[in-house]
Every structure is written in structure tokens, then in C-alpha cells.
Amino acid sequence: MTSTLVAPHPHGAASAFIEKRPLERYVAPAKPSVVGLSRAALAEALGGVGVPERQQRMRVQQIWQWLYVRGVQSFDEMTTLPKDLRAILAGHFTLARPEIMAEQISVDGTRKWLLRLLGETSNRPHEVECVYIPDTDRGTLCISSQVGCTLNCTFCHTGTQRLVRNLTAGEIVGQVVLARDRLSDWTAVERPDGEGGKRLVSNIVLMGMGEPLYNFDAVRDALNVVADGDGLSISKRRITLSTSGVVPNIARAGSEIGVMLAVSLHAVTDEVRNELVPLNRKYPLRELLDACRNYPGLSNARRITFEYVMLKGVNDSLADARALVRLIKGIPAKINLIPFNPWPGSNYECSDWEQIEKFSEIVFNAGYASPVRTPRGRDILAACGQLKSATEKLSARERLALRAMAMTD
Ligand code: SAH
């Protein structure tokens, strides 16, 4: 990291290391996309092109259905709207989603997309990752909330990326819409477990690039669109927001968004956590755990997930496991042990499998579910921040072919 990337900070270099400054501004495309607008923003947009106020509610409802239940890709297909309105809308707006720049499909069915966001004028592309992980009882989409991340967790590749900007609500919703397009997931399907009527994308986790609680308003607005029961209809119980510990926004996440919370704990002492998650110097463990204890809506049915990345010789001793159990005592919780996913240039190793099992057993015996997150899509490096650097970018021709395929699928 060069000094120009670090925000000048009154308390000196140690504090500056905690956060980079978001460098890039969002520049809207000349013709904006309506995908991802809230109902209120959509009504306002309609007002702007002459739809009278008394019609706006009905029109929003109609467009909402086309966008989020049917997944149409052109205004022309919105046949419940008058033809002239369709033409007006097409003159002012698009239904564009982020563009797929690269796609990888793992032998285990995990799919990973590198997405370019729309409307950038700078010559540096604004790209994020999105991963779809199919399972027998669910399909989880892992989405991004920022291009890069202003935080610098030492084991995370996203933290090393220089370019940072917040995604708009539309760009966050756009990832869900795009996944449904690409998976042909706009109509209910039969699932391998014999249950019909479910969509492939049934769960969302905000565990891609970025710190969602540093992009609070856009994340809140986007998740309200995603959870809307007349549209994409993915209930808030099936949406998990993962934070590195932005304490002041944790209570807001519970009361204003109401989704499930995951906290990237990763260490049981401030000393180790300061090193792994430098934000800990601003919001130390005690404050973080207090915020968790007071998370609005917390109950045995709505537990907090504590994420714990297993780093050999750093945080994986059995004494650490026992300290972990003591630390979270009294908080309805699950503990998700994540095998460290190495990336080129990373300074850590993943704990040995045997050690992970012993660690997990201590946590389990203390009464906590402690699933070890099965590495999925290892063959396509489907972990945080890895596609961008590891994938050969597609040529313009290949991209066109991919887009054509997406439209005809
Ligand atoms: N910024 C948020 C959400 C995105 S990261 C957060 O930090 O919680 C999602 C999860 O992936 C976090 O728990 C993060 O610590 C973890 N993670 C990041 N890099 C990883 C790596 N190389 N191997 C395993 N887990 C990683």
C-alpha cells in the first residue's frame, strides 16, 4: 500500500492503517437502469417522465412484477403497461444489470461471476464478484456491497485492492437479478430433494467484497427490495449480513434492516484481533460483543453467526477455542469455522484439518453448532477477492457470446 492510498489521520500511521479512503465516486450512466430502485424511487422516476401521481402506485406495482417476478429484460415485454408508456420508459431508462466479465463453474456446481458495474467513466473498471453456491436444501448467493474494501484485514485479499467505492442499492439488487437471469431462475423449479416450487437462489449472504455496514443506506435499501414479498421475495430470515465489526451500525442493522447477522470475530484477544482485523483498534472486542448481546431481535431462533477463520499457529490453539466459548457466553450464537483460503502473496496458512476438528469439538461440546464451512468451488478459487486477480479476463468476443447465451437460456 502506498501512502497516497491512506487517508491522512490525526492520530498517525497506526490509525491510518485501519481504513483506506474510498477513492472513487459513482458516476451514473447517462440512461439509468431502474433495476434495484426502491418503490419510492421508482415512483419518483415515473413522475419525472410525466406519469401522473394518481397512477404511480399502480404503475410501480405492475413494473415491480415484471422486474422481480418475471425478470423481463425489456420494457416492451411489460404488456400490462400502455404501449406509449413503454416507449417513454425505454427512452429514459434501461433494465440493465451488471455485465458478466467472467464466469467459472466448479465441478461442485458453484458458479462465480466477475461483474463489471455500469456507468463508469474512469478507465479503471469497477468490478465485483458474486458467487452462487448450490446445496441440497438451498441455493446461496454471495453478493458484494463495495468495490474493494476500505478495511485492511491482513488475511483477506479484498483488503489489498486499491480501488474502493460503495455500490448503489441498484447495483446490489442487480447481482440478485443477474443471478436469476443466468440460472434461468425466474420460474419455480423442481429441486433435487423433490420439493417443487422453490427458486434456485433461496438465500443471500453479504460476504462478497466490501464491508456492508460502511455502505449502510444502500445495503438497507437494496435488502428491502430483495425481501419485498411481491417481488424477489427472499425473506430477511434467509439474508445474512456479515460485518467485520462496525459497532455503531450493528444495532441499526437489527432495527432498520432486520436481517440475520454474522460477525467476523476471528480472534479471542484484542492483541491478535488488532492484527487480523485492524478495525478492532477502533472498536475493540468488548464493545463488539456488547453490540452483539444487544442485537435487536436476537433470540435462540435468531442467532448471531460468529465467523472464525482458521489460521495455523495464529488463532487456532485449543486454548483459543476455550476462550472463544467463554467470550460469547450468553449470546445465542452459532460458530462458523472457515478454513483459510490462501491467495497469492498471503502470509498465512490454513490450520491443519486435525486441529480444526479438535477446535470444533470444544466449541460443539460447549453447546454451539460449529459447522466447518466446507470449502466450495476450490477449483475455481471461489473465495473472497480471488476471481478478480486469478481469472483471465474474457475477450470482447467471448463476452458477447456469453451475453447472447444468457439471453437465450
Ligand atoms: N467485510 C465483511 C464481509 C465480507 S468478508 C466481513 O469482513 O465480515 C466475508 C467473510 O470472509 C468474512 O468472515 C471474512 O473474514 C472472510 N474471509 C476473507 N478472506 C478470507 C480468506 N482468505 N479465507 C477465508 N475467509 C476469508
Ligand code: SF4
Ligand atoms: Fe474488508 Fe471483510 Fe476483507 Fe476485512 S474481511 S478487508 S472487512 S472484505
